[in-house]
Amino acid sequence: MSITQLPAWQALVAHQRDMRSVHMRQLFSEDAQRFDCFSLALGDLLFDYSKNRITQETMRLLFELAVQAGLPDAIQAMFSGQRINTTEDRPALHVALRNRSNRPIVVDGADVMPSVNAVLDKMRRFTQAVRNGEWRGYSGKPITDVVNIGIGGSDLGPRMVATALAPYADGRIRVHFVSNVDPSDIATILRHLAPASTLFLVASKTFTTQETMLNANTARRWFLSRVGDEAAISKHFAAISTNRQAVEAFGIDSDNMFVFWDWVGGRYSLWSAIGLPIALYLGMDNFEELLSGAHLVDEHFRTAPLKRNIPAIMGLLGVWYINFWGAQTHAILPYDQHLALFPAYLQQADMESNGKSVTKDGKPVNYATGPIVWGQVGTNGQHAFYQLLHQGTRLVPCDFLVAAQNHNPIGNQHDVLVANFLAQTEALMRGRTAEETRAELEAQGYSGGSLELLTAAQTFEGNKPTNSLLYKKLTPFTLGMLIALYEHKVFVQGAIWGVNSFDQMGVELGKRLAKAILPELSGTTTDREATHDSSTCGLIQQYRAWRDS
């Protein structure tokens, strides 16, 4: 049975018809308690979802939908280590990586927590040794620069966290990230580094990803061409992977290998040894604070009733707009410069997880699934694409994020930032009616045709939904909370839509396709060329001609 046949789904279809004529202005003016009713606090974080097209009835129906779609059971299944990633036949247990309470989580008859803790201990020893200079390079110099070589899930998380938590770095180690197979990426970074004080981390779950292996080989050649001694590699290369054999074949000492497990999805892996660059940059204590923040949210998600469960509510609000109002995208708008990479990070977390069109039983869905996730830091976005949010023809639900305390308090700039945050969310909700616009223009002296023209152009419909996430300060703990909130939001939506949020067949297709076409670029003609479309053939020919000219 499709979820569209569930009684709650049907009731939501009918309820949406009633809500179409309701404006949030009206809802706020009718209920002075609306903020109290539709906001929740967790630790140093406040989630305000009152500026949404919802009533108590909407939420009641959404919670019913969650129950009828089996969300409570799905949550328990994930936390108890069931094989919820059905296509790959494995659990999805990123929650075990940050299970600071050490509650046993059993996979194939064994508690995974001792192995998780053993890797954390090894990370602590290693990061301490590198950071305090006890670990030395081949020539006896301490390490000053760490280069993480990885892509997708083995890059985006650590890169985003390192950017977000830069105020917590003590300057002992600089961290760099190489991901793109475009040689300009690694070349730009290597240009400024000295081999004697550089440590490369080759981060790849499979240790077969073409981009990462090419960049890792380039790094090794760069290193050896300057150092000339294979034995020196063991002081300058470490690996993070699930594939021990491939790591050894690459020539990395198994003492320098940090393992994780197939039940950690790439895009959920920053909590594992994939977080090593974070720990080297910020110290292991800060890394563990990140884990603790995520653990607080995990416990909240696992135990809070749906109506007080922040990730459940975030997910259900998304379902409300995507499936009942036709929203196609979701904007992430951090009013926090340190979260500049957060939209890109969430793009992967969400779009790779729920960009699916068959259910777990292999049936095509007859409803929309994951949204297009996009965004940019405020206030920059205000001077760019917010016009469409205010007056365009599309419905774009937005999440606004802001800290109460800035890491760089300068003059009143942070108040100005927050004033913009508040002004935008309020304006998106209220809009400006034609009457208000006309009155303002008349007061400025407009009349006749220009009054009518400007009234039409300056009227804002409003009623645009936003969530506000206000946190005290962007600490490692709070960042851990934020990431986990979104991970679980994505999980909630995947559970309701009945898709497998933990596989990524599209990524794997991309990996295969690029490998197949590569040999054709080296020759002049190929047998396969005849099988390509004329566009691909034309592009290949022009590429070869310009490359070789």
Ligand code: G6Q
């Ligand atoms: C994440 C995806 C994908 C993956 C990269 C890198 O969930 O599967 O982004 O992380 O393709 O894969 P490796 O870590 O195996 O190199």
